[in-house]
Amino acid sequence: MKERMMRKKTQREQLRSAQITALLMRSMVYAAMLATILVLGLILGYILIKGVPHLTPSLFAWKYTSENVSVLPAIINTIIMTLLSLIFAVPIGIFSAIYLVEYAKRGNRLVALVRLTAETLAGIPSIVYGLFGFLMFAVYFGWGYTVLGGALTLAIMILPLVMRTTEEALRSVPDAYREGSFGLGAGKLRTVLRVVLPSAVPGISAGIVLSIGRIVGETAALIYTAGTVSGIPQGLFSSGRTLAVHMYALYSEGLYMDEAAATAVVLLAVVMLINVLSGITARKLTKR
Template identity: 60%
Template sequence: MTRSEKMRTYKAHPLSLVFSILTKLAVAITIGVFFLIVGYVLIKGIPYLKPSLFSPEYTTDNCSMLPAIVNTLEMLVISLLIAAPLGIFCAIYLVEYAKKGNKFVSLIRLTTETLSGIPSIIYGLFGNMFFVLALKWKLSVISGACTLAIMVLPLIIRSTEEALKSVDDSFREGSYGLGAGKLRTIFRIVLPPSISGILSGVILAMGRIFGETAALIYTAGTIAKYASPMDSGRTLSVHMYALSDNGLNMNEASATAVILLLAVLLLNGLASFIAKKLAKGGN
């Protein structure tokens, strides 16, 4: 549409001009807030980045974040290994196998929407009572990872469900017409074009896992050491909270925020790159 055509449209429908301005304003504000937050974190934290923060072992003098970085990656991998397969296969069942109008499907959707709105502190209390006390896993990485897996499960289910629904039914019908079975159609026809949307949900889940603090304090603990799955250990977000909580290490907390932000941006960028490659391969 040319500029003159747009102007004629706006004169005929003044509300179109209003909504156009509002949408552009919303985009500008969103981008501005993003750069404001990122810029503030970088300005406050970069001056306090120093080699001692990456020492092999944590002490009260160096406040090393290296053990927390390792624990965070461990927590991320375990959480996604639990949540991603469950969420993706649950969404496949809801979209591809469940009958439309099924009351059980409606119940699952209601449950996932309810779970996505529960505060993280509630998840932390549940994880403490069930994984830590009832199963006797104590404060450990596995207790925290299972709690986080439950937290991000609704997000993965909903994003995967929407990605699968975006694939036109004609692709499925064409596959069935050529004699392909249900399972082959799903994995060869439906999943490749929807992989980008599925990974978008996984990326959002990764961000929430990286940034979660309240739930992990009750399930994984705050010990500053390298932790095996059955040991207690703090993640980067908990490490930053612990440093800022005592009020004596605010500079180190700001530096930790920089590393946490960069790690999230790096992982999101890497996951987006992989999603684009897989989407091109699917096409």
């Protein structure tokens, strides 16, 4: 009798300690989630509170002067830089993904090598890209700091991203599409370009949107390739700074912290827009 009561007691104690452990685990998880959200809120809140009051019309003046550090030339530069990098990286990225998915045979040594190098490229820090771009385009080709050199550097940087997303998109196209196209008498090339590629467009555009995000936010790869000249570039072979580099320049000059905060707001707005866009393309993907 006594023994049974004892056992019941220890059982209850065990249950209690299990409940306490569970509660402890649960609160740890909740605390971590709260910390993450708090940090995001803090960053967004701080940047918006500091930056929005300085988003004056004069900040978007056509000309950059040391009295009025306009962000408009930097915005124009960012658009040029983004388009130029995409022009180089997107076709190459899509074509190489087509080769990997549609043409290469299983167990191809080259495919393994391409995969390995693409993964390596994805892990290289942006400052190493910047240094490489500086040595190759600015020094070896003798261009100096140019928009073109910066765009080529960024193109190499985003290439693995475009490749990987396109590859995934192509792989998700059902084989029946290919077989149907072959069955109607189309050749390999026609099948790939007219049937497979169009069905992979949502996935590919999601990759492009992500790439735009990386280009817009990039600083370290551009400082020594495209340089930090503040005006609108005269051509592909003149220097020009993007929004992120503009913000860095304002910070390092140390005089324009308010304007730097305002620039941060513009950057954040672009990032949010990109996130919304990629959310929409992702939803399209799942609907299909």
